[in-house]
Amino acid sequence: MNKRIFVRPSVLSVLSGAALLVSLLLSSAEATRQPTETPVPTRIISLIPAVTEMLFAIGAGPQVVAVSSFDTYPVEVSKLPRVGALIDPDVERILSLRPDLVAVYGSQANLRAQLARANIPLYVYAHAELADIPVTMKTLGARVGRAGEAQSTAAAIEARIAAVRTRVAGRSRPRTVIVFDRESLALRGIYASGGFGFIHDMVNAAGGENIFADVNQQAVQATTELILARRPEVILELRGEPLAANVRPKEIAVWQALGSLPAVRTGRVYLIDRQLTVIPGPRVAEAIEVIARTLHPGAAR
Amino acid sequence: MTASLGRRMAMTLTAFGLLAAGAIVTAPLVGSTHISLRRVFDPAIPFSDNVDAQIFFIARLPRTLAGALVGSMLATAGVVFQGLLRNPLATPFTLGVSAGAALGAMLAITFGWSFAWVGVPAAPAASFVGSIAAVAIVYALARARHQGLSTNVLLLAGVTMNAFFSALILFVQYFADFAQTYRILHWLMGDLDISSYQPILTALPLVLVSFAVFAWLARPLNLLSLGGESAGTRGLHVVGAQRAAFLSASLATGAAVSVGGPIGFIGIVVPHLVRLLVGPDHRLVLPASALFGAAFLIGCDVVSRTVMAPIELPVGIITALIGGPFFLWLLVRKR
Numbered sequence: 001m002n003k004r005i006f007v008r009p010s011v012l013s014v015l016s017g018a019a020l021l022v023s024l025l026l027s028s029a030e031a032t033r034q035p036t037e038t039p040v041p042t043r044i045i046s047l048i049p050a051v052t053e054m055l056f057a058i059g060a061g062p063q064v065v066a067v068s069s070f071d072t073y074p075v076e077v078s079k080l081p082r083v084g085a086l087i088d089p090d091v092e093r094i095l096s097l098r099p100d101l102v103a104v105y106g107s108q109a110n111l112r113a114q115l116a117r118a119n120i121p122l123y124v125y126a127h128a129e130l131a132d133i134p135v136t137m138k139t140l141g142a143r144v145g146r147a148g149e150a151q152s153t154a155a156a157i158e159a160r161i162a163a164v165r166t167r168v169a170g171r172s173r174p175r176t177v178i179v180f181d182r183e184s185l186a187l188r189g190i191y192a193s194g195g196f197g198f199i200h201d202m203v204n205a206a207g208g209e210n211i212f213a214d215v216n217q218q219a220v221q222a223t224t225e226l227i228l229a230r231r232p233e234v235i236l237e238l239r240g241e242p243l244a245a246n247v248r249p250k251e252i253a254v255w256q257a258l259g260s261l262p263a264v265r266t267g268r269v270y271l272i273d274r275q276l277t278v279i280p281g282p283r284v285a286e287a288i289e290v291i292a293r294t295l296h297p298g299a300a301r
Numbered sequence: 302m303t304a305s306l307g308r309r310m311a312m313t314l315t316a317f318g319l320l321a322a323g324a325i326v327t328a329p330l331v332g333s334t335h336i337s338l339r340r341v342f343d344p345a346i347p348f349s350d351n352v353d354a355q356i357f358f359i360a361r362l363p364r365t366l367a368g369a370l371v372g373s374m375l376a377t378a379g380v381v382f383q384g385l386l387r388n389p390l391a392t393p394f395t396l397g398v399s400a401g402a403a404l405g406a407m408l409a410i411t412f413g414w415s416f417a418w419v420g421v422p423a424a425p426a427a428s429f430v431g432s433i434a435a436v437a438i439v440y441a442l443a444r445a446r447h448q449g450l451s452t453n454v455l456l457l458a459g460v461t462m463n464a465f466f467s468a469l470i471l472f473v474q475y476f477a478d479f480a481q482t483y484r485i486l487h488w489l490m491g492d493l494d495i496s497s498y499q500p501i502l503t504a505l506p507l508v509l510v511s512f513a514v515f516a517w518l519a520r521p522l523n524l525l526s527l528g529g530e531s532a533g534t535r536g537l538h539v540v541g542a543q544r545a546a547f548l549s550a551s552l553a554t555g556a557a558v559s560v561g562g563p564i565g566f567i568g569i570v571v572p573h574l575v576r577l578l579v580g581p582d583h584r585l586v587l588p589a590s591a592l593f594g595a596a597f598l599i600g601c602d603v604v605s606r607t608v609m610a611p612i613e614l615p616v617g618i619i620t621a622l623i624g625g626p627f628f629l630w631l632l633v634r635k636r
Contacts, residue, residue: 070478086479088475180480181480181483181484182484183410183422183424183484183488184409184410184413184414184415184422184423184424185415185416185422185423186422186424186496187496187497188492188494188495188496189484189487189488189492191483215611220612221487221612221613223333223360223494223606223613224359224360224494224496225332225333225334225356225360225361225494225606226333226334226611226613228352228355228356228359228360229333229334229352229356231352240480243415244415247415250415251415257359257496257497258355258359258496259349260348260349260350260351260352260355260359265349
């Protein structure tokens with residue numbers, strides 16, 4: 001009984017001392033993590049193709065040590081190790097490469113928690129609209145010590161996009177359905193761009209009028225009825241992967257089933273199977289130029 | 302047995318026939334867009350300028366007919382499976398057909414197969430092949446254990462194949478990218494927007510064959526419901542009937558799934574509702590289920606494309622929302 005009374009305060013003091021020590025340690029760890037003097041990262045891992053492209057575009061390519069399993073551009077990435085992607089990031093490989101910056105998607109909550117526990121700094125990315133691409137590029141540039149290059153690259157992209165806008169200004173804007181997915185060789189499971197997101201913005205900049213601009217979603221599941229009712233003058237299919245040469249014409253011919261659409265009648269069904277049109281990265285200006293040439297073959301360039 | 306079978310048959314066929322015909326005629330009139338019937342059938346407007354006619358004939362009519370075809374096949378296949386397995390909770394998908402079909406479609410989508418096989422694109426063709434493969438495996442297993450066809454082994458083998466194929470599906474899905482995963486999900490939810498008459502025409506021979514066998518099966522199924530032994534003593538070649546039932550119902554299910562995807566619950570909701578109305582005689586249940594199944598799926602499809610228009614819900618969600626609670630009610634009522 002007597003003993004216990006003695007023990008208690010001593011235990012308490014030890015505990016409080018330990019707590020103090022822990023909190024001191026934590027706060028000092030916090031202090032070293034303060035972004036006041038973030039060192040320039042030299043071992044960057046990007047899980048996002050758009051970010052990878054941006055890093056290389058602003059001259060930070062040599063700092064990149066690994067990329068996602070979907071990265072194919074620029075060619076330099078072919079030599080880099082792959083560490084998974086959005087749903088299957090390989091945490092072990094990421095950690096073993098000792099990165100000092102990892103670009104992750106905002107939705108990768110588990111990965112973010114794991115990397116945070118390992119004290120690895122993160123760059124959190126979110127897919128967004130066309131106007132966000134130069135902004136992302138600039139914040140990324142500031143983060144990786146390439147603020148100047150990012151500034152000028154972003155400005156160049158904005159200038160190219162502005163130039164396209166001027167070229168197509170005043171031309172009639174064809175009502176366009178922007179299809180980015182459907183079943184192969186059939187008009188089933190059609191997904192088209194709604195009025196939100198960089199694909200909608202790209203077509204808009206290239207002088208097209210999205211027939212689903214009124215739908216405030218990135219993707220619209222478009223039935224044949226919906227497409228027939230909205231009568232697009234242009235069908236624009238954007239595919240991330242090139243189709244085989246013998247399949248391409250067949251995929252375009254599938255639209256003949258809706259032979260009465262203005263787009264089909266006037267032969268304005270286009271399939272652009274180039275990766276650059278589906279990645280919101282630095283090639284977006286080139287993608288807009290490609291789309292503008294498709295929608296307005298008469299415009300200069 | 303108050304009225305003769307002939308009179309009851311005539312009454313049943315008339316009532317359910319009118320229901321199905323009503324559904325087929327009404328469904329193309331409703332949709333996310335307003336169309337004018339007078340314009341649809343106005344010969345003065347060339348078809349290429351007639352948006353109303355295009356919506357009617359290209360978008361709505363094919364999917365209505367597809368709904369009729371798929372609905373009647375799944376409903377009758379459900380009747381046959383329930384009779385064959387002597388289990389009221391059996392569905393066309395119990396014996397692994399849909400899982401095999403899903404695996405086939407998934408392989409086609411994930412590996413980007415882009416061929417067309419007698420006018421059928423890769424995904425539906427592969428799904429049909431997948432369902433046939435699943436049926437063949439289950440059938441071989443059920444025969445291996447007994448000289449005849451053990452319905453118990455059939456059931457166990459089918460359920461196990463379902464689980465195994467589901468595991469393979471998850472495995473294959475790991476190789477798919479986002480767009481493909483989306484497409485797979487879309488396929489699994491069922492969709493009748495077929496945008497041409499081709500899938501219906503291709504499935505038609507299979508439908509006719511299955512329906513012909515079903516017509517013959519009505520009496521054997523009545524006998525089978527008494528149990529294998531009593532059926533045998535009444536002169537039924539039990540194994541032959543079971544074999545015919547299993548193969549024809551599987552064929553019908555495979556064809557239905559290749560047209561509309563694995564649309565659930567029709568094969569259980571429709572047969573039971575029909576039995577409540579006309580009694581257990583398969584000579585009435587089979588044709589009535591075919592007609593009511595058609596009307597039911599067409600109705601669900603109308604809901605799916607109008608309730609949130611212009612956004613369309615996959616029809617499988619509607620049938621599941623109706624069918625799930627119904628299935629549970631059946632389960633509770635039985636015990």
